[in-house]
Structure formats: structure tokens, C-alpha cells
Amino acid sequence: QVHPVESGGGLVQAGGSLRLSCAASEGTFSYYAVAWFRQAPGKEREFVASISSTGGSTAYANSVKGRFTVSRDNAKITVYLQMNSLKPEDTAVYYCAADQFGYGSSGSQYAFWGQGTQVTVSS
Secondary structure (H helix, E strand, O other): OOOOEEEOOEEEEOOOOEEEEEEOOOHHHHHOEEEEEEEOOOOOOEEEEEEOOOOOOEEEOOOOOOOEEEEEEOOOOEEEEEEOOOOHHHOEEEEEEEEOOOOOOOHHHOOEEOOOEEEEEEO
């Protein structure tokens, strides 16, 4: 069992960048696949990006491909989401989710979730 905690959200102008972090105190977090999801007001939660436990496999939603990069530093037990060229439509609460056995773009594949961090992109 792990307890992911997100950080790094904030307010940024369109075209700007933010880097989100997802950290856990449990060393076993490095053995978990991690995904980022987001939920905007009035909308369903959607997949953003995922990374395998080794970092050797990543996947992105079409809406963020080429702008967002997911990476991990297992020595620091942290997963990052670098977000560049941000758009107002990227405004949402961003969640990281982890699972030791699941990996993919569905939220049901991840058992452990953080509380979320707000990202607001102004036009």
C-alpha cells in the first residue's frame, strides 16, 4: 500500500509551464506504475499520462501529447509531470494514481490515489 501526494499545481498564464510531482514515503512506490488523471469542473475524470514502474514505458492522451512529459526518479520515489505550452483547457484538478499490478489509461486499473492538485491556466 502506498500514499501518493501531489504537489506543484498553481496559476499560470497560457503558454506557460508547470511541473507536478507525485511522491510517496513508501520505498515500494518505485515498484508501482503511476498515472496522471485530471478532472475539470463539470467534466468527467480523464487520463493524462502514465509511466511504468521502470520508466521504460509511457503513454499520453492525444490532447497533451507533445506538450506534457511524464518521468520518474525512483531514487527520490517521485513521479513528475512536466507540462509545457499550457492552455486554458488544461485547467483541472490533477491526480496521480498508482498500482503495483495495473497499468493503462483507465482509472479502475489504479488502487491508490492522491488528493489532487489544482492547475489553473489563464487566457
